[in-house]
Structure formats: structure tokens, C-alpha cells
Amino acid sequence: MNQASKIEIPVEEATAAALSDVRRLEAVGRLIDRLVQPGADDPLIALFERTAAEAEAAGLTKAEVEAELAAYNAERRA
Incomplete structure (x- = not known):
């Protein structure tokens, strides 16, 4: 360093x-x-992009992914 x-x-x-x-x-x-x-290249961004591509390839829509993330975030706050 x-x-x-x-x-x-x-x-x-x-x-x-x-x-x-x-x-x-x-x-x-x-x-x-x-x-x-x-x-x-930012490895975290690359991970997010790969995950998004895999979700799309599995047939998930952007709205479905966002709904899952919202549910997860709500559950963590509870």
C-alpha cells in the first residue's frame, strides 16, 4: 500500500x-x-452485471427482480 x-x-x-x-x-x-x-474493472459491478444477466436468462423480468429486492430489504428492516 x-x-x-x-x-x-x-x-x-x-x-x-x-x-x-x-x-x-x-x-x-x-x-x-x-x-x-x-x-x-470494478469486480462488484461485474458481479451485479453477471447476476442480472443470469436472472434475465432464467426468464425473470426487471420488475420481478426489483420486487424480490424490495421484499428482501423490507424483511431486513423488520
């Missing part, structure tokens, strides 16, 4: 508490560095 920079990322309270462990926080930083490589 060349030079470290600090950023703020909103997370749930339990996650923030877990990241008070310096070793865990550093590991997460390394993971983010690998996940978000400037200038490289």
Missing part, C-alpha cells in the same frame, strides 16, 4: 463495533483496496 487515506463508510452499529479491532479494520482496508482498484 502506497499511502493510506481515511474514508468514512456508513455501516451498522455492530459492524462499527467489530471494526474497533485494529487488525480487523486493517484487513477490511486491504479487502477494499483489492475490491476497488482504480483504473481496473
Whole structure:
């Protein structure tokens, strides 16, 4: 790692508490560095695109996928 920079990322309270462990926080930083490589294709976006293509190939409509995501999000908030 060349030079470290600090950023703020909103997370749930339990996650923030877990990241008070310096070793865990550093590991997460390394993971983010690998996940978000400037200038490289974003692997997270690529994953979303592959998942969307697979859902479409399986015959799911965009509306059905959005409805499933909305139901999942509502269930997590409950």
C-alpha cells in the first residue's frame, strides 16, 4: 500500500463495533483496496452485471427482480 487515506463508510452499529479491532479494520482496508482498484474493472459491478444477466436468462423480468429486492430489504428492516 502506497499511502493510506481515511474514508468514512456508513455501516451498522455492530459492524462499527467489530471494526474497533485494529487488525480487523486493517484487513477490511486491504479487502477494499483489492475490491476497488482504480483504473481496473470494478469486480462488484461485474458481479451485479453477471447476476442480472443470469436472472434475465432464467426468464425473470426487471420488475420481478426489483420486487424480490424490495421484499428482501423490507424483511431486513423488520
